[in-house]
Amino acid sequence: MSPSPPRPDSVVLLSGGMDSATCLALAARRSGRVHALCIAYGQRHRREVESARALARHFRVSSFETLRLSTGSLFHSSLTDPAQALPGTRGRRRPRGIPSTYVPARNTIFLALALALAESRGADRIYLGVNAVDYSGYPDCRPEFVASFRRLARLATRRGVEGRPVRIEAPLLHLSKADIVRLGERLGVPWGLTWSCYAGGSVPCGRCDSCRLRALGFAQAGVDDPLRPARRRRR
């Protein structure tokens, strides 16, 4: 019998949210070395970055890197501009279509940076925690976007030319939020270290899209969220 092949090294795009935390838990189980990459792009919810760091420590990654993008006027989004209202907050109903929290080309930028890190560190895989089921309507969370980036990654890199392209893993793509909570529970994700709320406060607002989706996922999975705001869910 030949020995089993070494486990591949991975880059995990780690935002600090529940999805990327679950991806990290999965990557940690499947990979050799894990390189966590957290990107600070001027988002309101900077607390995410602290959550990412705590999660990276919890899962004992080989490296944790925070990349700061001096975005200037790069991103037009309510997620980076405190002057804009977030959907769901301040009594606003969530509009149909792509919400104002959409950040132009965000996952393209994130995957491009992860691709550079993977190639520089000799990692074989990139884990990205997008999901297309209970998603927020973002175009760059759809299966066709991920498939298109896979093709691009083969063409864009030395590794692709050499016939060993970096693989893009999106293991949550077809899972509901409840499925993600169940998977995270099995993998031992410390939910208390994660952060989802968009609003940037010290406790989750309970009203933004991200808080709502999180609450739905935990409720449907029948799991208690340690971050669940005690009173705010009542109305």
Place this chain on the structure above:
Amino acid sequence: MSPSPPRPDSVVLLSGGMDSATCLALAARRSGRVHALCIAYGQRHRREVESARALARHFRVSSFETLRLSTGSLFHSSLTDPAQALPGTRGRRRPRGIPSTYVPARNTIFLALALALAESRGADRIYLGVNAVDYSGYPDCRPEFVASFRRLARLATRRGVEGRPVRIEAPLLHLSKADIVRLGERLGVPWGLTWSCYAGGSVPCGRCDSCRLRALGFAQAGVDDPLRPARRRRR
């Protein structure tokens, strides 16, 4: 007769080199507003950024933005690591295949950031000065890479979903360096403001890949390069 449609606004990825300068000249002629985006990623030849700024001023762009990437260990390349030798310099022969100056996923990152800027500013086009003829062997300068990014840009963005994707223009893709010099001459590119040398000195080294390709282009087009080092070409 209906009035002619307004000229589209454009984002130009401006490195400060002769190719992106020619792209800028072309975009300035064809576009309404022009937004020049220069990305500082820790390259040795930081003088490029000053050239980009001077070119943006020369062509009176609507906005000029320098985006600094705190790359850390993101890029493994002789172009960002002064401890590595550049091909062609220090008596080294240029190796076959992809050279050490390849920067992992660079054009993917650049296009992703330009895509975000285009969508945020409402620009319709992105100009990228890649060319595949006298190119340096980089995978992300090939036509198939550009075609793949075009597909990705449609899927990744709000504009794509809404049926008016940002167009990726690579007008130099099939031109030789000599063709680019001829085109730039017609468009009035101020070659003296451009910068090509990789080595990071105050005058071009005349020996790195980029200096060699530049010299070849000017020689074949029969145009004098105002930056041409007087003595170094002899051996």
